Amino acid sequence: MTEASKPLAIALENCAKTFADGTKALEPLDFAIEAGETVVFLGPSGCGKTTTLRIIAGLEEPDAGGRVLFDGEDVTHLPIEQRNVGMVFQSYALFPNMTVAGNIGYGLRIRKTPDAAVKARVAEMLGMMQITKLADRRIDQLSGGQRQRVALARAIAVRPRALLLDEPLTALDAKLRDTLRLDIDKLLRSLGITAIYVTHDQAEAMALGDRIVVMEHGRVAQIGKPREIYQRPATRFVAEFIGTMNRLTGTTKDGVFACSAGSLPWAGAPATATEILFRPEDIRVAESGEVTGLQGTVAAAFFLGDRTRLFVEVGEARPLVIESTARRDFSHGEAVRLAIDPRGLLVL
Amino acid sequence: MKHRGLFYLQLGFTLLVSAFLIVPVVLSIMAGLTVNYFIGIESGLTLKWVFEVWNGYRDTIFLSIGLSLACLVVTLVLGVPTAYVLAKRQNALTRAIEELLVMPVAVPGLATALALIVTYGSLSGFRTSWGFILVGHVLFTLPFMVRSVLAVLSAIDLKTLEEGAASLGAGFWPRFRDIVLPNCRAGILAGSLMVVTLSMGEFNMTWLLHTPFTKTLPVGLADAYASLRLEVGSAYTLVFFLMIMPLLLALQAFAKPRPAKFVAEETDQ
Structure with a gap:
């Protein structure tokens, strides 16, 4: 793999989020993600996991006093377009006005990459995600699984410093989820990229995470390796949310x-x-x-x-x-x- | 057998309705081409009336086309960003703006025109220019542009699409150019069609706003019917048709949605 950029270490300091309507989405959180690590934020809906991801991405700013550090550099007020992170959305967010190849190459074209280099990188991504045949299709001609592959290829094409995945498999059926989970696992290991993965599915979290952060009501319930979380749950909530107890x-x-x-x-x-x-x-x-x-x-x-x-x-x-x-x-x-x-x- | 009877009954009814709509159009066109309408077709066919209209009212046609295109430009420049803001910020204020924008459609055109004359009539340079009519037309057609663009923007997940583009490094303007505009293309085209059509045919507001030197096509048409021969008025309608139809057909062809195709689960392997 020709991924030039070196993996990113991410730190959250005192990051809380209160929405305009007064809802407290996230209690103050301190957490460090090591370079090259895959961290899964796991919890039921409304637990603050997506808010945390969006703060890391730069789609939300933490409340005053919170800081987001990328390799020690303060990026709290930097918008997402200047953070160089790849993001995969639950609804894919593919551009309907572009073909598959157009979508994958978009980030490179925005960076004013020469046409030949864009073409080569798009071809490489298509091959990697095994969707070369779909290069000229429009997005509305793709199935859910194909769309998710395009979304992954598009996020990786720009060689981001970190890959952020927001419930990427939730919209797919069970069998497809298994296949894609395996593919994503392979991808993350081969890229060696820092990855943050948000899900409410404990099986996905166990399979993909180097570490899992279990969240409940805007707070961290437990942080640990999958085996620790499963065998030594810190709270009743963690014990019952993960696996059968x-x-x-x-x-x-x-x-x-x-x-x-x-x-x-x-x-x-x-x-x-x-x-x-x-x-x-x-x-x-x-x-x-x-x-x-x-x-x-x-x-x-x-x-x-x-x-x-x-x-x-x-x-x-x-x-x-x-x-x-x-x-x-x-x-x-x-x-x-x-x-x-x-x-x-x-x-x- | 019973079904066959029903079929012919329906066919007959459809043809009758169609005839009811189409016959006046044909008669009107024929009236514009006959030498003397009161004698009828026996008096012979002629292009005399058409040329008379062309020579006498050519300017109203060009003014109308120019006016509707200017109106289109203004409603695009004002309407598309407005629709974008209304789609992005859903609150009490934007909803109020959305409702207020429709007011000029609900208020009679005469009232709007009177208000414009009372307020700006004393600015004589403005009052006598076609810009005065343009203001009226923009007020009247803007909600149609905003509404149709807004409808398209509300149907797509604009927020996530923009976030997706931003995550790939696109700032506000590239996002607007590459993602927002192309994805509301259908709404922009539908809105454009409405704006051009409405501006071209607008009569009751324009009738009050125009001056002898800023006569639009529909105002000229009313003139022709009122003061000249019926043949001239009909020939005018014919010219109107010939000018408008190609424009509308072209816009319509642009606005056709692309058909979606069947999708199966497959990857290379």
Whole structure:
């Protein structure tokens, strides 16, 4: 890849955003993005993730006192057209008055690049995104997936210092999302570019992010590597927003957690734990003869091919979710004994 | 069999309506080409009346064309930026401006013309120039330009398109030139068609605003019908047609939307 510009380090200092109508979209945020890193901002709609991206892009200015630094240089008041960042929008924002090639070459033409160089770069981008055949099509002749490829090619063509992606896959159907997610991952790794990716889809965040910033109500709930966020969520919100979380309520006494499903020996139990959380992969149906103090009844069982997803009633508000790889059928109402791996237990 | 009967009934009705609309046009054109309308076609065909109109009223035709084109230029220069601002800033003020702009269409043209005369009539150089009529025409046609451009701008995601262009390094003017203008082309053309047509045919305001030296085509037409032979008036209509039709057809051809095509999911591979 012939990407000349070196990756950009981005820092946000005390960046808050209050909109004209008084809505507080973002609480003061301090955050540094390392050069070449892919950071995913993840959260439900209205959590402030898009506002953060738009502040980094230069489409919004932070409230007074906030600063945006690109490689240490203050760009807070620099409009987006002077920041040299590539941006991909959820609605693609492709220009209907230009062909595919015209769209991809636009940023270069604005920079007064010689025609021959524009042509060569456009051809390179078309090849990279595997859309060479579409070069002369109009935008209204493209499907959603094709449009997103054009949008990516257009953003990268100008060799931006950073690539900003605002829910780029949300408008696509599930199968296409998977394909494009893989392509984007490959692209980001091969470019080595600093990338900021906004999504509400936790699977996308886990797959693409070097680090994930989980946001809630304009605040950062947790920052960490995907594995940390998943296995060691900092708050109840993070735990339940990412992946599936099981919950048991009860009391702890002498290293044993007791609940309506039975009792669970847990050597490292904090004395005050009244609620424990764990992932579906940390609980399994016990083998016959195995010693365990927990049991429940099967409320529903879905055979998925490689595994069976069980919903087991244990007298809690919600049934436990168990991913079982056992080679057997489960029937509704069947009594099952359960084993939990204590290493997966969380108290929040 | 029943369907066939219905078909002929509908066909007959359609032809009748068409005839009702087209026959007067044909009669009017024929009236302009016959030697004596009261005797009828037996009196013979002639181009005499057409030449008479051409010699006597040529100036009104050129003034009307010039006026409508000037009106088009002014409404483009004022109307397109106005529509852009109205589309970008949606608040109580811009909505009020949008409504106020339509007032000259709702208020009778005579009232607008009187107001202009009362206010500016004493500026004699202005009062006697065709610029005075131009002001009236711009007031009347501007909302049509603003509305049609605004309709197109509201239908596209202008904000995101501009943000996309800005992210690629385009400042305000390049964005306006490369993104905003080309994408409201259909609205500009539709608006232009309206403005030229309306300005060309505007009578009731122009009738008050004109002077003997600034007679437009419709005013001249009224003159001809009132004071000359019916043949001359009809020949005038014919000349009017011949001048206007090519212009309108050309504008219409420009304004045709391009058909969208079927899209399938595919990439090279």
